Each structure stands twice: as structure tokens, then as C-alpha cells.
Amino acid sequence: MSVSLETxxxxxxxxxxxxxxxxxxxxxxxxxxxxxxRGKTVCLIGASGSGKxxxxxxMNLLEQPTSGSVILDGLDITGRxxxxxxxxxxxxxxxxxxxxxxxxTVLRNITLALREVRGFNKVDAEEIARAKLADVGLTxxxxxxxxxxxxxxxxxxxIARSLAMEPKVMLFDEPTSALDPxxxxxxxxIMRQLALRDxxxxxxxxxxxxxxxxxxxxxxxxxxVLIEQGPPSAVFERPRSDRLRSFLSQVL
Amino acid sequence: MPTGLHNFxxxxxxxxQIADVFPSLLSDGLLNTLEISALxxxxxxxxxxxxxxxxVSRRWYLRAPARVYVDIFRGLPIIVTVMMIGLGLPIAxxxxxxxxxxPYAILAxxxxxxxxxxxxxxxxxxxxxxxxxxxxxxxxxxYLGAMRRVIVPQGVRRVLPxxxxxxxxxxxxxxxxxxxxxxxxQRELFSIAKDTTFQTGNLxxxxxxxxxxxxxxxxxxxxxxxxxxxxxxxxxxxLADGATAAAPSLQLLGTQEGR
Numbered sequence: 001m002s003v004s005l006e007t008x009x010x011x012x013x014x015x016x017x018x019x020x021x022x023x024x025x026x027x028x029x030x031x032x033x034x035x036x037x038r039g040k041t042v043c044l045i046g047a048s049g050s051g052k053x054x055x056x057x058x059m060n061l062l063e064q065p066t067s068g069s070v071i072l073d074g075l076d077i078t079g080r081x082x083x084x085x086x087x088x089x090x091x092x093x094x095x096x097x098x099x100x101x102x103x104x105t106v107l108r109n110i111t112l113a114l115r116e117v118r119g120f121n122k123v124d125a126e127e128i129a130r131a132k133l134a135d136v137g138l139t140x141x142x143x144x145x146x147x148x149x150x151x152x153x154x155x156x157x158x159i160a161r162s163l164a165m166e167p168k169v170m171l172f173d174e175p176t177s178a179l180d181p182x183x184x185x186x187x188x189x190i191m192r193q194l195a196l197r198d199x200x201x202x203x204x205x206x207x208x209x210x211x212x213x214x215x216x217x218x219x220x221x222x223x224x225v226l227i228e229q230g231p232p233s234a235v236f237e238r239p240r241s242d243r244l245r246s247f248l249s250q251v252l
Numbered sequence: 253m254p255t256g257l258h259n260f261x262x263x264x265x266x267x268x269q270i271a272d273v274f275p276s277l278l279s280d281g282l283l284n285t286l287e288i289s290a291l292x293x294x295x296x297x298x299x300x301x302x303x304x305x306x307x308v309s310r311r312w313y314l315r316a317p318a319r320v321y322v323d324i325f326r327g328l329p330i331i332v333t334v335m336m337i338g339l340g341l342p343i344a345x346x347x348x349x350x351x352x353x354x355p356y357a358i359l360a361x362x363x364x365x366x367x368x369x370x371x372x373x374x375x376x377x378x379x380x381x382x383x384x385x386x387x388x389x390x391x392x393x394x395y396l397g398a399m400r401r402v403i404v405p406q407g408v409r410r411v412l413p414x415x416x417x418x419x420x421x422x423x424x425x426x427x428x429x430x431x432x433x434x435x436x437x438q439r440e441l442f443s444i445a446k447d448t449t450f451q452t453g454n455l456x457x458x459x460x461x462x463x464x465x466x467x468x469x470x471x472x473x474x475x476x477x478x479x480x481x482x483x484x485x486x487x488x489x490x491l492a493d494g495a496t497a498a499a500p501s502l503q504l505l506g507t508q509e510g511r
Contacts, residue, residue, distance in 0.1 A: 021369075085392050097382060099386065100387075113392055116401065161391070165391065
């Protein structure tokens with residue numbers, strides 16, 4: 001969208017450097033390093049409680065890391081004088097529970113940040129919103145309230161809401177875990193298309209089929225440590241650690 | 253009719269007395285009561301909403317003073333607050349509003365109702381799912397922006413019934429302005445009824461005033477309840493924008509009730 005985004009190819013979209021996160025006595029992340037290259041899809045896998053969601057939430061500072069840094073497009077967003085609101089507006093986030101705003105129409109859910117954060121006028125914001133809704137196949141639902149939509153439709157609106165901000169990277173926190181099985185595919189299809197269109201994505205998921213097929217890079221976390229990472233073929237076909245082997249044997 | 257019963261009816265329901273006092277109740281009293289209570293509600297709601305955002309703040313230096321304020325104004329009898337403000341301030345030389353009793357009474361009522369309403373708003377705000385704030389912040393909205401557009405509108409909807417109680421209380425408590433002394437033209441419902449009662453030695457004027465109070469409070473309650481039901485069903489009323497969207501079509505309401 002603007003010239004400033006055309007940063008050199010060598011700078012990764014997101015780099016996580018020696019990230020630690022403690023909740024009181026409990027240490028959730030122990031020195032995680034992760035690099036997300038531009039246009040790539042990275043899947044974070046691991047058992048519940050392994051810290052993968054916390055890692056994702058640290059990437060837009062919904063959780064404040066205890067130490068370490070998160071570098072977005074070469075900018076350390078954990079730095080003191082960073083305007084976090086502006087940074088977050090360039091990072092899309094899709095939640096397990098959708099978190100659409102129930103008191104607003106579908107259209108308004110999408111135009112809210114376009115108008116409040118980006119400063120678009122109503123007409124332009126609605127044009128963008130309609131285009132993004134078309135991308136997720138929900139143009140017929142602009143005037144609906146989230147409560148009138150199925151879970152799958154709600155999640156697709158949530159994706160459209162994030163995409164409307166033209167984010168540099170999209171974070172997905174178990175986007176299909178709250179969905180009825182028959183609704184999962186529609187959401188995964190949209191994510192697959194995004195990957196094909198070279199959206200940079202970090203996806204926390206239990207959908208191993210999706211990770212194997214769509215991810216460029218898979219990272220396995222266990223008890224807050226990033227134990228193994230690599231292309232899906234390596235991670236899924238030739239796991240090196242016992243932890244990953246036993247995890248895969250349980251989920252595959 | 254036995255004498256006892258006759259006396260009872262004569263004391264409370266003397267139709268001549270009621271008919272005599274009604275015109276002045278309606279021409280002066282009703283408007284004055286509405287003026288005091290409406291302004292007290294407006295200012296009280298503003299105070300309450302501001303305090304509520306302090307009460308849910310993570311910063312102790314915002315939370316602590318708000319807490320102290322609420323504890324004091326909720327803990328004092330309202331009659332004490334009205335007299336402290338309405339008589340106390342002028343005596344202390346703080347004639348901020350001159351000699352007119354109204355602003356002092358409105359201020360006192362607003363301060364008290366602000367304390368109650370802040371707790372109502374706080375509970376509403378805190379009942380909104382954490383994910384709503386997270387989603388709003390993830391889109392780049394500031395904390396205050398998220399509060400204004402996402403959290404508060406949802407929180408307020410949930411506490412509308414509780415707010416109604418507060419609005420009704422304001423209408424009733426507006427009568428306390430009589431404590432501060434009023435010009436004849438300033439008398440509101442209760443003062444007119446009280447003065448009439450003292451002149452006639454008959455309480456029917458109070459009955460008449462009571463009827464007018466009910467004529468305000470009962471429709472008020474039902475209007476807010478209707479608003480509440482509408483928002484639960486169709487979410488048609490958009491507080492967030494300060495604008496009222498079209499009411500949901502009957503068909504839409506029908507399908508939703510059927511769910």
C-alpha cells in the first residue's frame with residue numbers, strides 16, 4: 001500500500017528473539033526464537049498448554065513478553081517508544097471465539113477500525129468492507145448481526161475484518177477449534193487462499209492436515225520451548241525428537 | 253359509610269381538593285419536577301460513566317479516588333447530601349449558583365446518583381467478554397476508543413434495567429429540593445402538595461401529587477424496558493453512534509422470538 005512497506009527481502013516479516021513469558025510463578029515461554037518470512041505461512045503446533053497461543057499473542061503484544069523481543073518488519077515492537085496501537089493496526093488477529101462485536105452489523109464490524117484507526121470516510125470504508133466480505137463469500141450478510149450467523153460465517157467475517165486493514169501479517173489463534181466439524185472446511189479454504197495469495201500468516205492450529213498441506217514452516221512447542229521446526233515434510237515425516245514423535249503419534 | 257372509612261376517604265381522596273390542586277401541579281409542579289430530575293439524570297449519568305471508567309482502570313490513582321467518592325456518596329443519606337450542598341456551600345461563601353436553590357439540588361442529586369450509576373456501569377463494563385477488548389485493540393483501536401465503541405455500548409445495554417431504578421429514584425428524590433427553600437414559581441410537585449396540605453389540613457393534595465409522580469415514573473420504567481427488549485431482540489437501537497437505526501421489521505422480530 002505505501003512505499004515504506006517495500007522493505008528489503010532479507011528482513012523477515014516477523015522475528016521473535018529469545019522470548020520469555022512468565023505468569024507469576026509459571027513460565028510459559030522459555031527463550032523462543034522464530035522467524036516468519038514474508039509471504040510464508042508458519043504453523044505453530046503442540047499440546048494445549050505448550051505456550052503456542054501465548055507466543056502468538058506476544059506477537060501483537062496482547063501479552064507483554066517478560067523479556068526478549070518481537071521484531072515486525074525490522075521494528076522492535078517491544079521497545080518503549082513504540083506506538084502499539086499503530087503497530088497492532090498492521091497485524092491482523094483472528095481468535096478462536098471470533099470476537100465479533102455483537103452490537104454492530106457485519107458491515108460495521110469491518111468499517112469500525114477502517115474509520116476510527118485509518119480515518120476512511122463512511123463511503124470508502126464500506127466499499128472496502130464489501131470487497132473483503134466478497135472475498136470470504138458473505139456479501140449477502142452486510143446488514144446481519146453476528147448473532148444471526150453460524151460460527152463458520154462469523155469466523156469468516158472476523159477474517160474479513162482483519163484483512164480490511166491490509167495487515168502485514170495475519171495471526172490465527174486456533175481459528176477452527178470452536179467450530180462445528182462441518183464448518184471447519186469453509187474457514188480453512190479461505191486461509192488456504194490467503195496462503196496462495198502470499199499473505200504472511202502465523203497459525204496456531206490443531207488441524208495437522210492443514211499444517212502439513214499449507215504451511216511453509218512448522219514449529220513445534222513443548223512446555224514453552226520451541227523443540228523442532230522446519231518444513232512440514234521434515235517435521236511430520238522425519239521428527240527428530242521423542243517429544244515431537246509422541247505428540248504426532250497422538251494427533252495423527 | 254362508617255365514620256372511620258369516611259374519614260379515611262375524606263383525608264386522602266377528597267375529590268374537590270384534588271381537583272383544586274391539579275391545575276397548579278400540572279402547570280408548575282410537573283415541569284419543575286421534570287426539570288430537576290432530567291438535569292440530575294443527565295449530569296448523574298455523565299458522572300457515573302466517568303467514574304466507572306476510573307473504577308475499571310488499571311491505574312490505582314484513578315481507581316482509588318473514584319472508590320472513595322462512591323463509598324461516601326452512596327453511604328450518606330441523600331437528605332444529608334442535599335442539605336450539605338444546598339445549604340452548606342452558600343453558607344461557606346461558595347455561592348457558585350447564586351441564590352437559586354435549583355442548581356444546588358441538581359448538583360447534590362447528580363453527585364449521589366453518579367455514585368450509584370458508576371457501580372451499575374462498572375458491573376456492565378466488566379461483564380463484557382475480555383475477547384471484545386482484545387479484538388478491538390488488535391484492530392488498532394486505543395484503549396479509550398475500544399471502550400467507547402465496543403465495551404461501553406455493550407455494557408450499558410446489559411444494565412439498562414438497573415439504570416431505570418436510578419432514573420426513577422431521581423424523579424422521586426427531586427422532591428428534596430424543598431429543603432432548600434423555593435420561590436412560589438419554583439415549587440415542584442411535592443412542595444405544591446405539601447403547602448396545600450398545610451393550608452387545608454387535608455392530605456388529598458399529596459394523593460394528587462403522588463398520581464402525577466406515578467404518571468412520570470411508570471411510563472419511564474416501561475419505556476426503558478421496551479428499549480431493553482428491543483435491543484436484546486434486534487439490536488436495532490444503536491447507542492454507540494448516538495443514532496437510532498431503523499426498528500427491526502416485524503418479520504425479523506418474529507423469527508428471533510421463535511428461536
